[in-house]
Amino acid sequence: MTAVLDRPVRQHGLNRPLLVLAAVMAVTAVVTLVLAVVDPVQITGTDGWLKPLKFSISIGIYAVTIAWLLTLLPARRQRLGRGLAWVVVAGMVVEMVAIVGAVALGTTSHFNVSTPLHSAVWASMGTAIAAVWLVTLVLAVLLWRASDDAARRLAIRAGLLVGLAGMAVAFLMTSPTPDQLDSFSGIAGAHAVGVPDGGAGIPLLGWSTVGGDLRVPHFVGMHALQVLPLLAFGLEALRARVPALQNAGTRFRIVAVASVGYAVLVVLLTLQALAGIPVTSTFG
Known part of the structure; x- marks a missing residue:
């Protein structure tokens, strides 16, 4: 019975919250690409909208990848996998809101500690990314025997x-x-x-x-x-x-x-x- 439970199984589909995140990132990529052309914001010498454009593409790819990896978890780990997915979604949303918001204000998001507010935003981004890194680490452990x-x-x-x-x-x-x-x-x-x-x-x-x-x-x-x-x-x-x-x-x-x-x-x-x-x- 244990062997059956430990056997990797497929879910009925890819994790929905992660797919929604990927879809939102696709829309964000299109919007920021348009803004980069029609309303370029110069931040540290470059078009500021290119940053959320790049991040939305990267996050979208990451979300789809994690959604696929979660399907490889054994049946008894699927609930844990759904929890990990929500951590990824929350972390990526925090990061993208901070990045897009900073560009809209004409300033930088990363490394910006110029005011208490900017410091708090930067700290929240760092916390979110650390959480996503830990989720990836947990997946590495859980998927060590992911395939025959x-x-x-x-x-x-x-x-x-x-x-x-x-x-x-x-x-x-x-x-x-x-x-x-x-x-x-x-x-x-x-x-x-x-x-x-x-x-x-x-x-x-x-x-x-x-x-x-x-x-x-x-x-x-x-x-x-x-x-x-x-x-x-x-x-x-x-x-x-x-x-x-x-x-x-x-x-x-x-x-x-x-x-x-x-x-x-x-x-x-x-x-x-x-x-x-x-x-x-x-x-x-």
Whole structure:
């Protein structure tokens, strides 16, 4: 009986609150894209509406990913999974309200401690993101044996672990820079390393082209949640065309190499950013 209860089962559908969150983020992305064109708000030298645009896309993808992962939980963990989903929804809503509200006011949301209100908003964002990180950690533990297929199981494990590492990079951004410590102006923390935020950057993404930028490993690491499981599914889909992939061991080894390579890439990008080297120098 225990074995039956522990067997991963599918829900009747993906988690509804998370799907609603993803749908709201899709609408938010469209609205902020329009606003970025018709009503650009210059904040730290860039169009402020691009920030909620990027976050809405990222949160939407994350919400769908977590909704799928929850379907892999064993039957006796489904109720817990629904609770975790609500934590994600609440945390993401808090973050998006803060980001959109700040842009509407023509100011920054992240690292802004210039007034008691801004400090409270920034603290609430930090709390929300910490809660989402913990939810992802709990899922990593609960889904450690999420699939009978070794390659798929490894892809889920590695995707969650590397994703957690990528999310954790954000905490490195919250420390005041030396310039901020020397001359405090209401901002404590930065995306860029070695240069002020808001300088020359890659179009849309905004990653600095003149200094290090911790958003690069943060972005790459987070999306291991999608990249590695999609790799496993892709290998499975190619089995009919590539005979070698019919062997489960071959698929497992490919996913293992990709997982190690992806983790090493995130580490290297983090070290590069901390050294103040722009990501564009890698391709220059």
